[in-house]
Amino acid sequence: MIKTINESIKNRIASNRIVIYSAVIIGLISLPFMLTPFIVRMLIMAGIYMVLAMSLNLITGVTGQLSLGHAAFYGIGAYTSALLSIKLGWGFITTAFLGAGLTAVIAVLLGMATLKLQGAYLAIVTLGFSEIVRIILLNWMSLTRGPMGITGIPRPRILSFQFTSSTEYYYLILIMVVVTYISMNRIIESRLGRAFRAIKEDDLAAQSMGINVLKYKVMAFTLSAFYAGLAGSFYAHYVTYIDPQSFAFGESIQILSMVVLGGLGSMPGVMVGAGILVFAPELMRSLAEYRMVIYGGILSTMMIVRPQGILGGRKVKKKGRDTVVVTESS
Amino acid sequence: MFIQQMINGITLGSTYALTAIGYTMVFGILELVNFSHGTVYMFGAFICLILMSTFGLNFFIAFGISIVLTGALGIAIDRIALLPLRKRNAPKVTALISTIGVSIFLQNLVMVLWGSETKNFPRVIATKHIQYDSFRISYLQIIILVTSLVLMLGLTLFIKKTKIGKAMRATAQNIEVAKLMGINVDFIISFTFFLGATLATVAGVMVGMYYQSVDPMMGFMAGLKAFSAAVLGGIGILPGAVLGGILIGVSETIATGYIHSGYRDAIAFGILIAVLLIKPTGLLGKAVQKKV
Amino acid sequence: MKKKIIVLLSVIMIVGLIATGCAGSKTSTDTNEVVVAVTAPFTGDYAQYGNAFKTATELKQKEINETGGINGKTLKLEFYDDKNDAKEASNIAQRLVDDKSVLGVIGNFSSSASLAAASVYESGGLVQFSPTASHTDFTKQGNYMFRNINTQAIEAPMAADMVVNEMNKEKIAVIYINNDWGITAKDHFIEAATDIGGTIVAEESFIGGQTQDFTSILTKINGTNPDVIFIAAFYSETGMIAQQLQQLGYDYPLAGLSALYNEELIKLAGDTVEGLYLTTNFFPSESDTIVTDFLNDYKEAYGQEPDQFAAVAYDTLGMLAKAIEVAGEDRVAIRDELAKISDYEGVTGNTTFNENRDVIKTMRILQIQDGKFKLFK
Numbered sequence: 001m002i003k004t005i006n007e008s009i010k011n012r013i014a015s016n017r018i019v020i021y022s023a024v025i026i027g028l029i030s031l032p033f034m035l036t037p038f039i040v041r042m043l044i045m046a047g048i049y050m051v052l053a054m055s056l057n058l059i060t061g062v063t064g065q066l067s068l069g070h071a072a073f074y075g076i077g078a079y080t081s082a083l084l085s086i087k088l089g090w091g092f093i094t095t096a097f098l099g100a101g102l103t104a105v106i107a108v109l110l111g112m113a114t115l116k117l118q119g120a121y122l123a124i125v126t127l128g129f130s131e132i133v134r135i136i137l138l139n140w141m142s143l144t145r146g147p148m149g150i151t152g153i154p155r156p157r158i159l160s161f162q163f164t165s166s167t168e169y170y171y172l173i174l175i176m177v178v179v180t181y182i183s184m185n186r187i188i189e190s191r192l193g194r195a196f197r198a199i200k201e202d203d204l205a206a207q208s209m210g211i212n213v214l215k216y217k218v219m220a221f222t223l224s225a226f227y228a229g230l231a232g233s234f235y236a237h238y239v240t241y242i243d244p245q246s247f248a249f250g251e252s253i254q255i256l257s258m259v260v261l262g263g264l265g266s267m268p269g270v271m272v273g274a275g276i277l278v279f280a281p282e283l284m285r286s287l288a289e290y291r292m293v294i295y296g297g298i299l300s301t302m303m304i305v306r307p308q309g310i311l312g313g314r315k316v317k318k319k320g321r322d323t324v325v326v327t328e329s330s
Numbered sequence: 331m332f333i334q335q336m337i338n339g340i341t342l343g344s345t346y347a348l349t350a351i352g353y354t355m356v357f358g359i360l361e362l363v364n365f366s367h368g369t370v371y372m373f374g375a376f377i378c379l380i381l382m383s384t385f386g387l388n389f390f391i392a393f394g395i396s397i398v399l400t401g402a403l404g405i406a407i408d409r410i411a412l413l414p415l416r417k418r419n420a421p422k423v424t425a426l427i428s429t430i431g432v433s434i435f436l437q438n439l440v441m442v443l444w445g446s447e448t449k450n451f452p453r454v455i456a457t458k459h460i461q462y463d464s465f466r467i468s469y470l471q472i473i474i475l476v477t478s479l480v481l482m483l484g485l486t487l488f489i490k491k492t493k494i495g496k497a498m499r500a501t502a503q504n505i506e507v508a509k510l511m512g513i514n515v516d517f518i519i520s521f522t523f524f525l526g527a528t529l530a531t532v533a534g535v536m537v538g539m540y541y542q543s544v545d546p547m548m549g550f551m552a553g554l555k556a557f558s559a560a561v562l563g564g565i566g567i568l569p570g571a572v573l574g575g576i577l578i579g580v581s582e583t584i585a586t587g588y589i590h591s592g593y594r595d596a597i598a599f600g601i602l603i604a605v606l607l608i609k610p611t612g613l614l615g616k617a618v619q620k621k622v
Numbered sequence: 623m624k625k626k627i628i629v630l631l632s633v634i635m636i637v638g639l640i641a642t643g644c645a646g647s648k649t650s651t652d653t654n655e656v657v658v659a660v661t662a663p664f665t666g667d668y669a670q671y672g673n674a675f676k677t678a679t680e681l682k683q684k685e686i687n688e689t690g691g692i693n694g695k696t697l698k699l700e701f702y703d704d705k706n707d708a709k710e711a712s713n714i715a716q717r718l719v720d721d722k723s724v725l726g727v728i729g730n731f732s733s734s735a736s737l738a739a740a741s742v743y744e745s746g747g748l749v750q751f752s753p754t755a756s757h758t759d760f761t762k763q764g765n766y767m768f769r770n771i772n773t774q775a776i777e778a779p780m781a782a783d784m785v786v787n788e789m790n791k792e793k794i795a796v797i798y799i800n801n802d803w804g805i806t807a808k809d810h811f812i813e814a815a816t817d818i819g820g821t822i823v824a825e826e827s828f829i830g831g832q833t834q835d836f837t838s839i840l841t842k843i844n845g846t847n848p849d850v851i852f853i854a855a856f857y858s859e860t861g862m863i864a865q866q867l868q869q870l871g872y873d874y875p876l877a878g879l880s881a882l883y884n885e886e887l888i889k890l891a892g893d894t895v896e897g898l899y900l901t902t903n904f905f906p907s908e909s910d911t912i913v914t915d916f917l918n919d920y921k922e923a924y925g926q927e928p929d930q931f932a933a934v935a936y937d938t939l940g941m942l943a944k945a946i947e948v949a950g951e952d953r954v955a956i957r958d959e960l961a962k963i964s965d966y967e968g969v970t971g972n973t974t975f976n977e978n979r980d981v982i983k984t985m986r987i988l989q990i991q992d993g994k995f996k997l998f999k
Contacts, residue, residue: 036720037716037719037720037746038713038716038717038719038720041712041713041716042713045709045713060423066423113603113607114603114606114607116610117606117610118610119361119422120357120361120363120561120565121561121565121606121610121611121612123363124557124558124561124602124606125602125603125606127554127557127599128558128599128600128602128603129599129603131554131595131596131599132596132599132600132603135592135593135595135596135829136593136596138592138800138829139590139592139593139800141805146800146805147734147800147801147802147804147805148757148802148805148806149734149737149802151737151759151763239708239709239712239738239741240741241708241734241737241738241740241741242708243708243734243802245706245707245708245734246707246708246709249554253430256423256426256427257427257430260423260424260426260427261427264421264423281710282713282717285702285703288664288701288703289438289441289442289664289665289703290438290442291665291703292434292438292665292705293434293435293438293439293442295434295435295438296430296431296432296433296434296435296436296437296438297431297435298431299427299428299430299431299434299435300410300411300427300428300431300432300435301431303411303415303420303424303425303427303428303431304410304411304414304415304428307414307415307418307420307421307424308420308421308424309424331841331842331844331845334841334870335838335841335842338835338837338838338841339838341837342835342837342838345835438665441665441669445670445673446665446666446669446670446673447670447858447886448857448858448861448886448890449890450861450889450890450891450892459869459871461871466870466871468869537834541834541835541862541865541866542862542865542890543834543858543861543862543865543890545858547666547667547831547832548834550832551832551833551834582835582838583835583837583838584838586826586838586839586842587838587839587841587842591826591827591828591838591839591842592800592827592828592829594838595829595832
């Protein structure tokens, strides 16, 4: 009896899918007009982190390779885009893609060298890499101005349209988030994605099935870095001032937390994770100096209470048993 | 000058080694990157300082109490933040994030309770030194190096010869089988955390005394370097942690002294990456054969 | 089932958004209050300096309210923790700009947080008065940016003069913290020192907040045989440097900047900083009652002596409050009135804004003698 009620609700939702989706779309588009500039700003930050979280999810959640250095890619994209637009005056799309492209190239090189490593060894290498990048950014004064940072990054310009207001930024990041989400889903469901998931599941078995594990790992890493670079470019042109401090190890951990909180491997999940971790500290501001104490407590508690993350739908394998029930998370 | 720099480097390395020993032990058994290790290290140093300054206790008593208290903290972290995850076979990353949460919680708690400024840590042992022509070695430097070696040897013996040690090795090899053999795995793991935390306290107090200061942020970098040292030497291998620590300390010092002080941390990490590329399981690590 | 969770979460999030949205846009319903926001790091690396802002501004607030408030209304302070992070600082900036009851902002502590937030304050039209941001570009970000501290372009040359002429040293080794403050200080110091006859024999940097071991840098410097070591860093690292110098058996005269004027330095480093010279723009002298009153009130309220950051924050609120008193509760008028301030008598000296909304304060030289800061010149 309950089953049939569930069925009928599902059918109701299915048939009204178009209505629901259009309502959501209209809602998202009109949000900036209904809310204060502060909330819009938070939404934009959430959008940036959603792109970052989704990109980290691709390498860590879907392909199962723990990367602790994501902030480095974010930073390289930001610096590249900022410097190109200041020194050469190119438009946003050019600098963003060049930024993301450079990030991807660096990722390929790093990946080829290090992705043979497993587990914690890979983690520490990615961490080390991210620290090296940060220290180079700090010390290479002639290029990056080191800790002085880069001020006066021009606001984005696409063709001849100049972005200035919060609302325009909002739409830009909204488009980026949607594009990232759709392309991520496409990747996951493609042959590429299947290879990624096979590697996460059991890379030895994948190798023996003929999958060139190293090649696919590098591909996942590179794609993930590309999107992070894009997010970085947007960030640079949004806050108009960047310095190496914003791309330190703590940032990588922040992004990883969003991914794990939302659910490893689940794209909608990590978006939720990003939203929560962007908004939560703001909502807790009234707690003053206890804010971070409580934040730490909440983070751990959420992990203990729901370790698979909010939308991590996979049933976890029980070790030692042969029969495994795995439900695909869409 | 070179000799003095080598002494500086070995001492710095010994401080890393001390912290890395506790780290690698927990890692070896649980395959867990424990981000709270650095914070526990800081906490241990703080407790010792507070016991001495606020309660006026003698150093050795304060040291002893802080070891026990911090050890208890280690057990608490395991029971509260990690055991529930093990019971549900959660992915390793989740446990990692959980330890991050603990680290943030603990660090900020210390700041709220005792303030965030850098505090002076009195030097209660051996302020003497041996002076040579162009360099000097202080007694404390020797003590730190010797302590890390003694701890390493002591722990290695402990793990090889005692029954608990055997149980720890068994758990490290295969938790399921250990359970089947009748080992109380949860107890062993908590005990490992206890040991790890006590080692962290020793490290924290020694470092605090050597640099004569403690501050709530000291655990962050210490944790990172300990992690690097443990991996460099081979995870779970005690001599590896000491070797890795000393190597990192020496390379940082030489980099500062002869290349460029600004890039010192980068060079240390660079060496780490370079070594791992050649020997993926660390300097003393054994290549693990993955069983199908 | 999954879809239901998504829908539920989205609903919760939207409700939460609107709730914070409504909460954020409140205008001053309590018309008996004048609100000033203070944004600084209250957690993290620089929490102690944020705390200095808090204690100092609260002291000033108490004084103002006890003498009738601002135009009869109570002065209220709201504190926002920026964690010394650029993103937090900008988020807070937007929040404050939206909150029409906030008439002015005292903040941030570090230049990077201040610079990141500046564009928001400028486009939102809210005064951002930093007691301590010393990056040269800060006041160039807009007309709403004010600072209350000498930039290193002014302080460092004075320090150079102190080292070369007062201390009579020629060969100088420089250690500086690798952040914008340290680098500007080092650059201006070296330029000025070489101009008046000094020679720089070493230039070493370190990354702040994560460096404890200076032995390698110090051994290297020892090899260059300097006459003096000039340190552009905050007190915690300077203290460690002094201690490690003694450990290694090196004996060199030390010199530093106004950030070192803090009793914590002596608590931390004890007699290893005996004889250290520093520049300062805050020092109590018997003839200056304003300063001695501040010192005594602060000590009585908090049990410790104020450092230069506290002193500067105290004056910052004083100046802002004065501007609000004259201009009323309009943000633009407050900005204009603040820019006009000249000859403000504060604990950090006689203060006037120039056309860039920077200040030039007189500086003195101190030396640590017998474990205390004594006026040298």
